[in-house]
Amino acid sequence: MKSGLKPPSRSRRVPGLLLVPLLTLGLASGCSFTEPATDTAPAASPSPSASSSGSGKAKPSKSSSASASPVEGGAETQEDAEAVVQSPQPAPEPEFDAAQEQFLQDKVPEGNDPNAILQVGQEHCDQLTSANALDGEAVLSELIMKxxxxxxxxxxxxxxxxxxxxxxxxxxxxDGVFAVGEAAPWAEEPSVAPGTYRAYGMSTECGISVYAGSGDLIGSFDGTQPVTVGADAARVESTQCYSWSRA
Known part of the structure; x- marks a missing residue:
């Protein structure tokens, strides 16, 4: 006797055959399966300053405007404070002793460094002192001529x-022509005082002549020996002797 029922094995295969078309249909229609986010950060709430009554623009906060403007009550800004700190300070006034002050008097033009002028003077002194220790006659002659x-x-x-x-x-x-009177060889009318003199270096070409007031020659000398210029002399002429100093 045949039963009217269909075999159950065929009816069970139908859902399995439709599974793929259904998934395909779902993707094609824009439906997708999304897994729920587990570690999603909460949405940030809008700040009060960002919301407005229809303008859509954020208003500046009070703290930002306060930092951009000077502090009330006349307080300095950071830039002003830095400007005060970085402003150049006046150089300290140099200190000199009495002798140095005396040397620098009327020798420092405005804007010049007195230490530089003092250094030049000190170096000159050092040179003269060293030279005098080696040859005092040479230093004496130099001071007479220059x-x-x-x-x-x-x-x-x-x-x-x-x-x-x-x-x-x-x-x-x-060397030169001098009247006999006072020791003023560099005056407008140069003169020498009566006395005994000796020449520096004793050059073989050195010569000195002494004349009386009448113009007569009292004597000529070669400078190898001291020469006396008497009170009766009126004029002295020296050539190639460099300098004469008191004997």
Whole structure:
């Protein structure tokens, strides 16, 4: 006897055959299966400053505007404070002793460094002192032939040990023509004082002539020996002797 029922095995295969078309249909229609997010961060809530009544633009906060403007009550901003800290400070006034002050008097033009001028004077003193230790006659002759106020000031203030040499140089005279009167060989009308003199270097070409007031020649000398200029002399002429100093 045949049963009217269909075999159950065929009815069970139908869902399995439709599974793939259904999934395909779902993807094609835009439906997708999304797994729920497990570690999703909560959405940030809008800040009060970002919301407005229809403008759609964020308003600046009070803290930002306060930092951009100076503090009330006249307080300095950070830039002003830095400007004050970085402003150049005046250089300290140099300190000099009495002798240095005396040497620098009227020698420092406005805007010049007094230390530089003082250094030049001190170096000149050092050179004269060293040269005087080696050949005092050469230093004396140099001071007679090339007197200088700066050199005299340096000796008086910075190296007073050379004062005797400076004083001796003031009594001497270089080559030239001089009246006999006072020791003023560099005056507008140069003159020498009566006295006994000796030549520096004793050059073979050195010569000196002494004349009386009448114009008569009192005597001519070669400079190898000291020469006396008497009170009766009126004029002295010296050539190639470099300098004459008191004997």
């Amino acid at each position: 007197p200088s106020k700066d050199t005299s000031d340096a000796i008086v203030s910075l190296c007073p040990g050379l004062l005797p040499v400076l004083e001796a140089a003031a009594l001497g005279f270089p």
